[in-house]
Amino acid sequence: MYNLCKVLIILVLYMILSINVWGQSYYRFTIGSSLTYIGDHDKFNYIDYDEFTWNLNTSINITKSLQIGVQALSIFADGGNTDYVYYRIVGGFIQYSFVQLKSISFFAESSINTGDFYFPRNKLYPSSLQYLKYFGWGGGAEILLIKNKGLFLDLSFISYNTLKPPERCIAFTQYIIGINYKFGR
Numbered sequence: 001m002y003n004l005c006k007v008l009i010i011l012v013l014y015m016i017l018s019i020n021v022w023g024q025s026y027y028r029f030t031i032g033s034s035l036t037y038i039g040d041h042d043k044f045n046y047i048d049y050d051e052f053t054w055n056l057n058t059s060i061n062i063t064k065s066l067q068i069g070v071q072a073l074s075i076f077a078d079g080g081n082t083d084y085v086y087y088r089i090v091g092g093f094i095q096y097s098f099v100q101l102k103s104i105s106f107f108a109e110s111s112i113n114t115g116d117f118y119f120p121r122n123k124l125y126p127s128s129l130q131y132l133k134y135f136g137w138g139g140g141a142e143i144l145l146i147k148n149k150g151l152f153l154d155l156s157f158i159s160y161n162t163l164k165p166p167e168r169c170i171a172f173t174q175y176i177i178g179i180n181y182k183f184g185r
Helices: 002-022
Strands: 028-042 045-060 064-077 085-100 105-119 127-146 151-163 170-184
Touching: 045 085, 045 170, 064 105, 085 127, 105 151, 127 170
Parallel strands: none
Antiparallel strands: 028 045, 028 170, 045 064, 064 085, 085 105, 105 127, 127 151, 151 170
């Protein structure tokens, strides 16, 4: 929990700096949050797995179509003979909106991250391995929920592929159903 608090403090400082440093040009920054669930309850193969992921992110537009930002994923997993285990992935991302309409935009995203979520191919459940690096890629859509209020529904997916894993592993894929709030122009 202490590490999550540090990440949240860094996110808030980033937002404050983004207003003061880049506030004179095209300024718009976004705060986003999502909570997703993945469950696998295959009783025939004795698999019982639950995973909740909370994603908190913030970004600033550097052009009308291009955003850069930071994110923190908290992954809570329960499976096998263990109680809930906590994993994390944190990093920076860049997002490009290639279609922008009045009430919807479509984007592509890539990111570089670090964390401890590790899921070997030959295992039924993930494990923790510190100092892993991930390359994230994906895309999605933002749908305007409340006109002139900056509230958007975020529907997207991101695949986090482990760079240089010690053995073959499964990428962490997150589907996102979240809320984004945009400040500024």
